[in-house]
Amino acid sequence: MQDDVQYDEIDHWIRTTRPDIWRRLLPLHVFYKNVITQKIAGNCEFLACFEETEQVAMDVVAWVETLPEDLVSGFNLLSQSYDELKQTQRITGQVLTRKANRLRRNLRRVLDLSPERDRIQQSFDAEKLTASKTFIVVPDRQNPDTGLSAHDLRQWHLKKHYAVTLAIADSLHDFATGFLDYQGLFLTLTLPGSYHACSYEEAKAEISRRWKSVRRKAREKDILLPGMTALELQNDETPHYHIQLYVDPSQRAWLEEQILQAFPNEVDRQADAIKDIRDVLSVSRYLTKDYGKPETSLTFIGLTRDIRSRYTSIHAGKRYGTLSDARVATAHRLIKRKALGGTALLLMRRFSDERLNRISARHPDFHYVRRGMPRTLTALVHVMHFRTVKDFNASPVSQTSMVRRQNSIRTTALHSDVISSCLEVEGSKNCWLMRLAGDFWLLAL
DNA sequence: AACTACGCTTAGCTTCCGCT
DNA sequence: AGCGGAAGCTAAGCGTAGTT
Incomplete structure (x- = not known):
């Protein structure tokens, strides 16, 4: 019975009793209104409010009043279809797609609604996909109505970018294990359950703050931590980290201690949170599996931020910045042969730590280079x-x-x-x- | 099997500074 | 000393629009 409660049934009560709330709810899409109503009705004790639509209405009002203001004022934006939003964008001259997506995500989080069950999001995404598929960028010679769509080109671009990222991750592994004799770790860091209810932005700021504190301590102790982080969304759209990290074996205990201090919720599942890397390819694949999805970001630690563009240029055999032709040529050969990735990385001189770049200088810096x-x-x-x-x-x-x-x-x-x-x-x-x-x-x- | 342009957001770093 | 928050900076990243 409760599952069938529709917003329509309580609309009148809210309109007459709480017109202020009614007006705020007005622009919200009926789909979300129903989800809210059903969630509130489902929360009630069966006997207590089985017959009382009025009770449900009161609870809905109370619940809406607890929502953050920015979410409520975004009800209009998040309810618009793709076409409607484009229209709004033309009028206001603002880009609003991302904002609308964010609002919907935060609404889903408070509603405990998965993206798959969010019909509004699904149809928004579908309309957007159709739009980019029907925009033909490079028409066929014979038939101008078909050809490469904006979507095709984006996919192609993503694929290229993804391949570069995997190649750099592999090179970094080669470098860290070969040249530094470091151990590879695979971390999975999550937030405690209490962060599954707050807004996405708060959760992200929190997990980023925690991870930042670990890296900060390492930097202060002059401990090198090369690696790659991937920030992903769980099913309930709470962010979590997958991190591929390399550490000096003598610093590993210290590092694990710092990680567990920053993420005390991981102490219980320490074996899952901190693993050794045995098969680097599968780890990299796992880290990059969500590549291209919104809000999934991949970042290298210990390499400068332009590493991808430099890698791409060198792969294509183009000059890049102040890098000597000899370095470009040698690195290019190595990349093409898919061999000695760590060496290629050294030749590119794109480590954040200059002492690493100087390993390949004429007078090498042996700070990080062990014997053997x-x-x-x-x-x-x-x-x-x-x-x-x-x-x-x-x-x-x-x-x-x-x-x-x-x-x-x-x-x-x-x-x-x-x-x-x-x-x-x-x-x-x-x-x-x-x-x-x-x-x-x-x-x- | 593109490309440019734009604006907003973000990561990572540094510095400052207060707290203990 | 050490920790960590706040703020500022910069280059990348991201999402999008528009175009041939």
Whole structure:
């Protein structure tokens, strides 16, 4: 019975008893009015208000009065269809789509309504999709009515952007695990349940404040935390973080402590909140799964903000800023070969921390470079970039034509204790750096 | 298998400053 | 000392409109 309560039944009571509230509710779409009515009626004890539509009406009024003012004053905007909103935009000269979407989201949050069940949102999105699909940007030669729509082009663009993001994430993994010897962590950070009722903006500010405090402490302690964060929406449209993070193993305990201090609600499910990264590709895929959805943002930590545009340019072989042609050319080759991503990243010099960028300088900064594999890889970068060994990119060579360059490599960067007898450089199937009988060899296949 | 332009929002960083 | 809020800055990001 309660489920069938419609706003119509209480409209008259509200109009005569509380005209002020009635006027405020007037512009609200009837769909939302009914959802509100049914929610309030469902909240009542069955016997207490089964027959009393008046009681329901009073409760609705009381409930509306608890809503924040900005939401109530947005009732008109959030109820408009896509066409109506376009009309309003033409009149006011303002862009209102995002505002309307936000208002609807916050209304859904107080109503405990999922986006899928929000018919107004669904039809708004559908109309918008139709509009962008029917706008033909690049017509076919034969039939001008078909061709590439604005929607097609946007999807294409998103796909490109997504691929770049995945590639950078993979390179960052390669760099952090290879050059820094760091451990990869996969964090899932959520807000306590009490934040599921407030507005989206408040929840987002809160989770961002918490995560910021962790990063701030790390920065103050001069602890490097490269990684990538993805802010996503849960089903009830509360934001949560997925974070791919790399940390010095000796700082890991400290970091976990700080994370749990900032997110005390995660203490109980610590094993889920903080995981080791074993398969970087699946983690990156998971992090980027919502890419392109509204309010889903992907940010790299420890890389400058123009990393994506720089990566894209270099991928296309274009010059970028003050980066030398040699760096662009080498990085371009590596990207094309999908090998040695960490090296490519170093050559791009786009780390926020200059000490990382200086690893690939002629006089390297060894602040973050440990002994062992990291030093070896750093040596490899120098061999590649400063061309101590000329034939690195030559076509396949047989073992007998390996070039012996003992002295030149040694004077560039290698220290005699860093290379084991024979090792395969991780991430590349085409390149081996070897030490045989006291001599260094670089073999390109 | 685009491109420009615009305006608003946001992340990340820095600095200041009050509190303890 | 250390923490953390507030505020300001800048470059990116985002959503959109308009166009050929």
